Amino acid sequence: MIFADGKDVAAFVRDIKPVNRQMMAQAQARLDNLTKPQGSLGKLEVLARRISAIQQTIRPDIGHKVILTFAADHGVAAEGVSSVPQEVTRQMVYNFLRGGAGVNVLARHVGAEVWVVDVGVAGDIRADGLRSRKVKAGTDNLAKGPAMQIGDALKALGVGVETAREAIAQGAKILGTGEMGIANTTPSAALFAALLGVEVEEITGRGTGIDDATLRHKIEVIKQGLRVNSKHLTGPLATLAALGGLEIAAICGMILECARSGVPVVVDGFISSAGALVALQLADHAADYCFFSHMSAEQGHRLFFEKMGLEPILDLDMRLGEGTGAALAMGIIEAGVKIINEMATFAEAGVSV
Amino acid sequence: MIFADGKDVAAFVRDIKPVNRQMMAQAQARLDNLTKPQGSLGKLEVLARRISAIQQTIRPDIGHKVILTFAADHGVAAEGVSSVPQEVTRQMVYNFLRGGAGVNVLARHVGAEVWVVDVGVAGDIRADGLRSRKVKAGTDNLAKGPAMQIGDALKALGVGVETAREAIAQGAKILGTGEMGIANTTPSAALFAALLGVEVEEITGRGTGIDDATLRHKIEVIKQGLRVNSKHLTGPLATLAALGGLEIAAICGMILECARSGVPVVVDGFISSAGALVALQLADHAADYCFFSHMSAEQGHRLFFEKMGLEPILDLDMRLGEGTGAALAMGIIEAGVKIINEMATFAEAGVSV
Numbered sequence: 001m002i003f004a005d006g007k008d009v010a011a012f013v014r015d016i017k018p019v020n021r022q023m024m025a026q027a028q029a030r031l032d033n034l035t036k037p038q039g040s041l042g043k044l045e046v047l048a049r050r051i052s053a054i055q056q057t058i059r060p061d062i063g064h065k066v067i068l069t070f071a072a073d074h075g076v077a078a079e080g081v082s083s084v085p086q087e088v089t090r091q092m093v094y095n096f097l098r099g100g101a102g103v104n105v106l107a108r109h110v111g112a113e114v115w116v117v118d119v120g121v122a123g124d125i126r127a128d129g130l131r132s133r134k135v136k137a138g139t140d141n142l143a144k145g146p147a148m149q150i151g152d153a154l155k156a157l158g159v160g161v162e163t164a165r166e167a168i169a170q171g172a173k174i175l176g177t178g179e180m181g182i183a184n185t186t187p188s189a190a191l192f193a194a195l196l197g198v199e200v201e202e203i204t205g206r207g208t209g210i211d212d213a214t215l216r217h218k219i220e221v222i223k224q225g226l227r228v229n230s231k232h233l234t235g236p237l238a239t240l241a242a243l244g245g246l247e248i249a250a251i252c253g254m255i256l257e258c259a260r261s262g263v264p265v266v267v268d269g270f271i272s273s274a275g276a277l278v279a280l281q282l283a284d285h286a287a288d289y290c291f292f293s294h295m296s297a298e299q300g301h302r303l304f305f306e307k308m309g310l311e312p313i314l315d316l317d318m319r320l321g322e323g324t325g326a327a328l329a330m331g332i333i334e335a336g337v338k339i340i341n342e343m344a345t346f347a348e349a350g351v352s353v
Numbered sequence: 354m355i356f357a358d359g360k361d362v363a364a365f366v367r368d369i370k371p372v373n374r375q376m377m378a379q380a381q382a383r384l385d386n387l388t389k390p391q392g393s394l395g396k397l398e399v400l401a402r403r404i405s406a407i408q409q410t411i412r413p414d415i416g417h418k419v420i421l422t423f424a425a426d427h428g429v430a431a432e433g434v435s436s437v438p439q440e441v442t443r444q445m446v447y448n449f450l451r452g453g454a455g456v457n458v459l460a461r462h463v464g465a466e467v468w469v470v471d472v473g474v475a476g477d478i479r480a481d482g483l484r485s486r487k488v489k490a491g492t493d494n495l496a497k498g499p500a501m502q503i504g505d506a507l508k509a510l511g512v513g514v515e516t517a518r519e520a521i522a523q524g525a526k527i528l529g530t531g532e533m534g535i536a537n538t539t540p541s542a543a544l545f546a547a548l549l550g551v552e553v554e555e556i557t558g559r560g561t562g563i564d565d566a567t568l569r570h571k572i573e574v575i576k577q578g579l580r581v582n583s584k585h586l587t588g589p590l591a592t593l594a595a596l597g598g599l600e601i602a603a604i605c606g607m608i609l610e611c612a613r614s615g616v617p618v619v620v621d622g623f624i625s626s627a628g629a630l631v632a633l634q635l636a637d638h639a640a641d642y643c644f645f646s647h648m649s650a651e652q653g654h655r656l657f658f659e660k661m662g663l664e665p666i667l668d669l670d671m672r673l674g675e676g677t678g679a680a681l682a683m684g685i686i687e688a689g690v691k692i693i694n695e696m697a698t699f700a701e702a703g704v705s706v
Contacts, residue, residue, distance in 0.1 A: 035448055036455050037437075037561040041677070042650055042670030084390075084705075091704040095388055100697025102389050108695075109688050208390040297395055315668065316685070317395025324394070331684055332669070335462050342461075344453025351444040352437075 002158035002253075006150075006237050009157070013283035016259045019053040027052035027340060034343040035351050041339055043313065047291070048336035054264050054289055055173075060337050062174040062264065065112035065330050066167040067323040068254055069096060069103060069178035070160070070247035072120030073138030075147065076225070077183035081218040083210050086138075089182045090121050092322075096180070097129045102320050103178055106327035110334065112176065114323065115167065119159050120181075120246030133159045135246050142187060142225040146232055146242040153241035153249050160253025165261070174264045176293075176330055177254060177272040178323020179247040183207075188274035189300060190222045190243040194233050195277055196307045198300075200226070205270070205299030207319075236281035244274070251275030252282075259286040266333065268326040269296040269319065273304050280308070293329030294318060355511035355606075359503075359590050362510070366636035369612045372406040380405035380693060387696040388704050394692055396666065400644070401689035407617050407642055408526075413690050415527040415617065418465035418683050419520040420676040421607055422449055422456060422531035423513070423600035425473030426491030428500065429578070430536035434571040436563050439491075442535045443474050445675075449533070450482045455673050456531055459680035463687065465529065467676065468520065472512050473534075473599030486512045488599050495540060495578040499585055499595040506594035506602050513606025518614070527617045529646075529683055530607060530625040531676020532600045536560075541627035542653060543575045543596040547586050548630055549660045551653075553579070558623070558652030560672075589634035597627070604628030605635075612639040619686065621679040622649040622672065626657050633661070646682030647671060 003009050027049035032038045039045060051060045071093050077086045095101045096116045099108075107114045117131040122138040135155045139147040148156070167175055185207035192203045200222050206215055225243060226233070232242035240249055252275040258265035259279070267276045267290050279286045287310075294314040295301055305312060313329045346353050356362050380402035385391045392398060404413040424446050430439045448454045449469045452461075460467045470484040475491040488508040492500035501509070520528055538560035545556045553575050559568055578596060579586070585595035593602055605628040611618035612632070620629045620643050632639045640663075647667040648654055658665060666682045699706050 034455075035445070035453065036673050040561070040650075040671065040673040041455060042672065044669060044671065088705055091702065092388070095697055095702040095704060098697070098702070100388065100695075100702050102387075102394060102692065102696060105691050105695045106688055109684075109691050208393070297393075313669075316397060316666075318393065318397065319395065320389050320393040328685065328688060331462075331688075332681065335459055335681060335684075338458050338462050339455065342453075342458045343455060344448055344451070349444065349448040349451070349453050351448060352441055 002161050003154040009237060013256060016283045016285045018285045019288040020056055023056055024049045024053040027058045030058050031340060033345045035346055035349045044336035044339050047333045048340040051264055051337055054262055059341055062334055062337050064171045064173045066172040067103065067107050067112050067114045067176035067178050067326055068117060068163055069114055069180060069323050070117045070119045070250040071180040072246035073122035074181055074183040074187060074245055075139045075141035076143055076186050076221065078141055079143050079221045081186045081221055082183045082207055084182050084208050086122060086182045089180055090123055090125050092180050093118065093121060093125055094127060097127050101322060102324045103322035103327060106324050110327050110331040112327055112330055117163055119156055119250045131163065135159065139245055142190060142243050143221045144228060146229055147187060147244060148241045150241045156246040156249035157253035160250035161257040164254040164257040168261055168263055174330060175258055176266040176323050176326030177251045177268045178326060179251060179271050179321055181245055181247050184245050184271050185298060186218060186222060187243055187245045187248060188271045190225050191239065191274040192300060192304060194226060194239050194243055195236060195281060198303055202303055203300035236278045240278045248275045252278040255279040255286060255290060256283060259283060259289040264291060265289055266291045266293050266326040266329050268293055268323050269321050270298040270301045271321055273301065291329060291333060294325035355514050356507040362590060366609060369636045369638045371638045372641040373409055376409055377402045377406040380411045383411050384693060386698045388699055388702045397689035397692055400686045401693040404617055404690055407615055412694055415687055415690050417524045417526045419525040420456060420460050420465050420467045420529035420531050420679055421470060421516055422467055422533060422676050423470045423472045423603040424533040425599035426475035427534055427536040427540060427598055428492045428494035429496055429539050429574065431494055432496050432574045434539045434574055435536045435560055437535050437561050439475060439535045442533055443476055443478050445533050446471065446474060446478055447480060450480050454675060455677045456675035456680060459677050463680050463684040465680055465683055470516055472509055472603045484516065488512065492598055495543060495596050496574045497581060499582055500540060500597055501594045503594045509599040509602035510606035513603035514610040517607040517610035521614055521616055527683060528611055529619040529676050529679030530604045530621045531679060532604060532624050532674055534598055534600050537598050537624050538651060539571060539575060540596055540598045540601060541624045543578050544592065544627040545653060545657060547579060547592050547596055548589060548634060551656055555656055556653035589631045593631045601628045605631040608632040608639060608643060609636060612636060612642040617644060618642055619644045619646050619679040619682050621646055621676050622674050623651040623654045624674055626654065644682060644686060647678035
């Protein structure tokens with residue numbers, strides 16, 4: 001077991017080091033020597049130099065890409081906060097494994113693998129290709145008490161660490177986060193509200209597409225969850241346990257492991273950002289390794305970026321999750337990596353500076 | 354010769370038909386039946402259904418992609434409006450042909466070919482792979498009189514039409530615009546000012562990266578160009594000739610040909626948008642076939658989108674031109690096309706609606 005208690009987590013995150021700023025400057029020097037006006041490739045250059053700094057080379061390589069899609073269910077679904085039945089979590093896992101979901105299509109498009117991890121789906125689920133690491137068959141209802149006991153949250157965090165470690169051991173040079181879990185915008189919004197100190201009304205959105213009445217109900221459910229769990233909200237880890245989800249904890253763990261191992265990690269959308277927020281509150285320097293893929297159409301994601309002073313790569317009005325945004329952003333990050341590797345310098349091309 | 358006079362252009366653009374809205378609805382119906390909440394892939398769905406409408410099929414195909422990079426010089430470079438010597442236009446053509454420029458790297462990344470067309474580079478230039486269709490060795494100085502006689506502008510427009518036609522005949526399913534021409538943000542800003550009725554100060558930016566004093570001078574040069582050419586600014590075609598560039602005219606022609614042939618065309622950045630603006634003023638329905646790739650960091654591009662009520666796909670702070678933005682956006686458009694082709698439906702996946 002990776003984490004027996006919060007002290008183990010604290011020890012783990014102490015190993016996360018800031019990236020090498022010197023290497024960032026070296027990468028920019030190379031970018032400035034390529035046949036283009038300085039800085040004219042904008043964010044592609046920013047991405048390339050950050051990947052260079054993380055990998056400690058001005059010839060970075062993110063050829064081997066893996067998206068980890070963690071699936072889990074949520075007790076709070078019983079409150080009727082989603083328009084989609086809980087059964088769909090399990091059905092979608094099979095869809096992922098057969099390659100028919102959005103994340104499969106977009107991952108193939110950018111040349112990434114999709115690893116599907118059951119970290120807490122309700123009910124039995126067995127299939128070839130599935131990584132079965134179920135901590136618990138769904139969380140408890142956060143509107144009535146803690147979603148998870150701290151021990152289960154630590155176990156789910158550990159699943160994220162272990163799966164990331166396995167992908168890295170198999171050669172992955174960049175990881176992407178992904179998730180599936182009916183009702184999981186509810187724990188995500190609750191986490192943002194508790195950890196960022198923002199209003200529930202501002203951070204809560206329509207998820208899969210609920211109507212006005214259900215949205216009002218969802219807001220009330222989240223407020224109730226914050227009230228009944230108020231004594232548990234004593235820090236990022238305790239808050240993650242009380243309000244979060246098993247897949248959200250796994251995403252948090254995977255981000256921490258990437259940061260500790262010096263591997264770039266692309267954060268998907270709204271729900272993945274909730275996991276990332278916990279990781280960033282646990283470990284400042286983890287942000288150096290995170291690439292936020294896109295601005296979700298889910299209301300509240302903009303507020304997360306504003307509060308954190310972060311900027312996503314894409315803004316395509318998407319709100320599907322699964323890792324779809326992470327996949328698309330990997331394609332953009334790889335474009336930047338190819339720029340630094342493949343463009344000719346002024347000298348090579350005989351172009352007047 | 355494709356266009357002997359403005360009447361030929363008028364006849365040509367009359368053949369441009371609006372896309373099939375019925376097919377757009379059919380494409381959306383398929384998208385709504387795929388295993389995701391309706392509309393949750395945002396702009397990817399918007400892109401997919403527009404490609405479907407253009408190609409008249411809900412199984413669209415943009416596998417074969419070609420970027421046309423038109424190179425030409427500008428008499429107005431003599432006014433010192435750029436920080437880069439004119440010679441660089443020719444040097445960069447060789448860089449394109451050797452595959453070392455930004456557009457080459459990004460085109461390879463998305464699986465697109467780059468065709469390099471000399472439509473008006475100053476000085477002799479011969480090389481394997483270059484399409485030599487020089488109309489004139491650069492435009493005249495727009496600050497002193499018309500940049501082009503109308504006949505030369507029509508010839509350059511025709512080069513755009515013919516090259517697009519050739520790419521389409523060879524199987525291209527989507528085209529991207531690209532350009533190279535030292536000083537060409539100056540004629541572009543002049544065109545925007547004249548055709549959109551915006552202030553020169555608002556639309557004029559720093560191009561390759563000029564300092565404040567040069568920017569003030571560039572603005573004065575453009576104002577002078579608008580004054581000395583005022584009697585020629587009688588319509589989009591006459592304005593294109595008086596203030597534009599040979600590569601800008603070719604881009605305009607290529608967009609018109611794509612629209613006439615029912616082929617989607619991805620518009621690169623600031624300079625390509627100037628060519629697109631002329632095309633859109635000549636032919637309303639041409640907009641149905643245009644995909645604006647990105648918001649350039651060049652000041653004024655935002656104003657173009659606002660005035661035209663258009664929205665770019667990406668916003669990555671880029672300002673290189675060449676077709677780099679078009680290449681990246683092709684990757685996003687193809688993601689949308691793959692979504693509509695490859696995702697499982699609810700029935701296929703056995704997922705509860």
